[in-house]
Amino acid sequence: MNTPPPRRPGRQKRPRVPDALRKRAARACLPCRQHKEKCHGGGPPCARCQQHNRTCHFEDARPKPSAMLAAPSQREIQMERIIRHFLGDDISLDPARLEETADLLENGRYRGTPPETRGKGDEDQTSESYSLEPLSTNTMHYSGELSHWNFSKMIRRRLQSLGTPKGQNDACAPFLAFSHCTADGSIREYFPPRPVAEFLTNTFLEYAQTNYFYFPEIVFREKMDYYYSVDRPLVIDDAGWICTLLMTFAIGTQFAYMQTSSTEKPPFSEDIPDDRIGMDLYRFSCRLIPDLITTASLETVQAFLLLGVYTLPIDTAGLAYTYYGLAIKMAIQNGMHRKHISPTIPQVIVEWRNRLWWTAYSLESRISILHGRPVSVSPSETDADMPADLAELRPPSGISNLPNVTAAILLTKKLEKVAQVILRLRRCPRSHQDTYLHQLYNLRADLSKWWDSLPNTVHCRDLDPAGPLFRCNVHLELHYATALIYMGRPFIFLQKAADSVGYGSETEGSRAESIEKFSQNCTQAAIRIIDLCQLLHDSVGLARVSYTEFSSCRTALLALIAQLLTGSSEPIGGALTRGMGLIRQICVGLESARSEVAVIEALERARQQLDHGERSPLGEAPETGYDQFQKWAKLWRL
Incomplete structure (x- = not known):
């Protein structure tokens, strides 16, 4: 006797019931379904719709799975429309090409439809994307795509092709004003004696230039020789180099005391003659700003960068931020942000322009990111070549800081990516947080790998x-550690919240682990900054006007205070104590810095009061009304 095969476990497929034996219709019409009524079928119209005098109709049969896969969905169709709108109708929708385009967009290097997808006719349009015309060796005229200037040039070429003489439309040349320089008669009165000028120049190059490029040293000394000996009236074109010279001297006065030995350095005080001299040079240079804006030359960018460097420790978010913005605007007006391929311009000028652009870009972007402001230029809008070694631009000493300059630029670009991911992480729904945390983790790993290389x-x-570059190298690592703090400090207080809630799932546990890792990296970077500042203090000395040293130390102290609020640790407390002592030395003589230090001290006192559960330590004299007034006055200046 044959035994039936064993039944498979699980849900069995029900056999199809013939239509004649069904108690319900095989397909219900839409009106019966909407009214939740039993459809008797037999239509259209069905018996119930005929009874209620309704229009009976049935839903179209679903397409077969093969048809669904063959036809694009509405979502795909609309996405293709969006892609063609933003990237052009000639964009290739091939998966490999889309992946390449997505990578270029993510890296900020996509500037239009990929070259492989363009037709021959598009090459003519590509050449019209922007124009860069030299007006002189140090001034150029840049016009971007779709500008009035480019369109007028197109009309001009069309007229020439139709036989119009070239001389009849030369009026299209850009206008450049020439006049006497502002305050011509009093400029030379502000030039220090030549030996003092040499001393201040050497001081600037040794202590202030660090990891950036402001001018070629050889050209600067040639210009200094020229303007100290020339006896002609100065014109507006001289304003750029005059301001560059004066601001280099002014910045040199800020660091002049660094040239003395540790035993000969003047005691820290609020009234330092060097500051008054530098401020006089700065105020006179400000009188040249209208001339600088009018000329908008290579030297103009130099001058605005140096104005920003001088005011960086005085008013970072105000004056310095504005001067760097002006430097960016002048550089864009000269087309420094674009790749220059004209054979008529000497290579040394092209490299000079590239280095100036990337210095302005790095300084402005870094200040904008750390102060929560939008950067002036998107990375996708610039394609200037990175700095390259050139014999004509090497310093006479033979030791170039070019590797440090390049590293500072790349570090700024990486900081921009970190800022973008953190901003998306803060604004995204909770379901997308793991994606951005993973991106941030990859950026952290890439940053560490790059630094080790x-x-x-x-x-x-x-x-x-x-x-020879000890101080420059310390500043570069301070920038690196600051980027790690910037990446990890949003997670300091989240770490305590994650520990208190616990791990509800594997995803929550992974998220909490990432938060803890970023927080630990932040703390380690903060302690490293304190160690680096201590290293500077014990060797060449801390500079009381160095924005890099002050801002890094301040960032580290705030991170350590925040970390102590989540749970005290002895190594952190020791680093915090050392850091407070170091930052008090840096801020001497700068009112804005002292005010910011007062805020940090107030936060630390408040933390100690919470930690000890009392308002003031035992034996400490109570504050007088005047003491409270002074603290309030310092905070009021912020």
């Missing part, structure tokens, strides 16, 4: 106090 001899990571 930098040279550790002479440049970048060489922290030998006897090295």
